Amino acid sequence: MTVRIEEVARNTYLIDCGKDSIFSLPQVAYLLIDDLPVLIDPGSTSVAAELLPSVGDLGIDVRELAYIIPTHIHLDHGGGVGYLTQHLHKPKVVLHPKGAEHLAEPTRLVRGARLVFGNNLEETMGPVLPVPRERIHVAEDGEVIRLRSRDLTIIFSPGHAAHHIAIQDSLTGGLFCGDALGFITESMPDTPFPVGLPPFDAEAYVKSIDKLAALSPNIIFYAHHRARTEVKELTSRLREVCITLGEIIQGAIQAGMEEAKIYQRVLEYVRSLWAGADLPIMVEAGISGYVQYYRNRR
Numbered sequence: 001m002t003v004r005i006e007e008v009a010r011n012t013y014l015i016d017c018g019k020d021s022i023f024s025l026p027q028v029a030y031l032l033i034d035d036l037p038v039l040i041d042p043g044s045t046s047v048a049a050e051l052l053p054s055v056g057d058l059g060i061d062v063r064e065l066a067y068i069i070p071t072h073i074h075l076d077h078g079g080g081v082g083y084l085t086q087h088l089h090k091p092k093v094v095l096h097p098k099g100a101e102h103l104a105e106p107t108r109l110v111r112g113a114r115l116v117f118g119n120n121l122e123e124t125m126g127p128v129l130p131v132p133r134e135r136i137h138v139a140e141d142g143e144v145i146r147l148r149s150r151d152l153t154i155i156f157s158p159g160h161a162a163h164h165i166a167i168q169d170s171l172t173g174g175l176f177c178g179d180a181l182g183f184i185t186e187s188m189p190d191t192p193f194p195v196g197l198p199p200f201d202a203e204a205y206v207k208s209i210d211k212l213a214a215l216s217p218n219i220i221f222y223a224h225h226r227a228r229t230e231v232k233e234l235t236s237r238l239r240e241v242c243i244t245l246g247e248i249i250q251g252a253i254q255a256g257m258e259e260a261k262i263y264q265r266v267l268e269y270v271r272s273l274w275a276g277a278d279l280p281i282m283v284e285a286g287i288s289g290y291v292q293y294y295r296n297r298r
């Protein structure tokens, strides 16, 4: 694993830990340098272990890390938090109330993750260690974490997961969006696609896009991509894709189409978006979450 570090905004460092072995998406964490350093989306245990030394390369004593904030507890964002709390005795872990218990007692989380990442997920992602309860800070929607030079506001943003949060940063005017604003590949840099792994809530996802876009961030820090400033274009494009997917799937379900046909119809639309480029693996996973959501809703 090669780790690449880039200063993407003032005192804001992107740490790219390379592509994951399953979805082949970049795994990106962010380090905010301040009187109280903050690490956002540290990733799985394997990734977290790999990125820690790079925090030191930036002149930060890792033992001084004050906050670890996974945007949500899926293993590729928060699976390594338990490992980090075992090695670092200071940082508080900021979590959505619906995510807190699952990191304190990760058995169910791991069971669910095996369905997505396969049974040997510990071999690739490392073990998922529990986070001691006294280290967890359960956040409220709109809560502000004050650092010397910036305020971080926690924004609940369900859809991809019920326990998803985004983080708004007053210093850079940026937003750390986790998986709430889609994923983007370099082959289709202007079309974000929803991260719709089941259980996915397609309607909550669109509401969260609107909620985050209304904050008018001037930069989006993506968890599986990089920092982007074309905020309006990217969020409205994503919204449009989400709405179209919903319409296609609901129309197909109402017409009584069988599952395979529905997928076919959605794939046609998605292929037209990708215009000949190879479809990322996450797209298929995303479609299944969408179809499941609209089927269950009926």
Ligand SMILES: [Zn+2]
Residues within 6 Å of the ligand: 072, 074, 077, 160, 161, 179
């Ligand atoms: Zn996720």
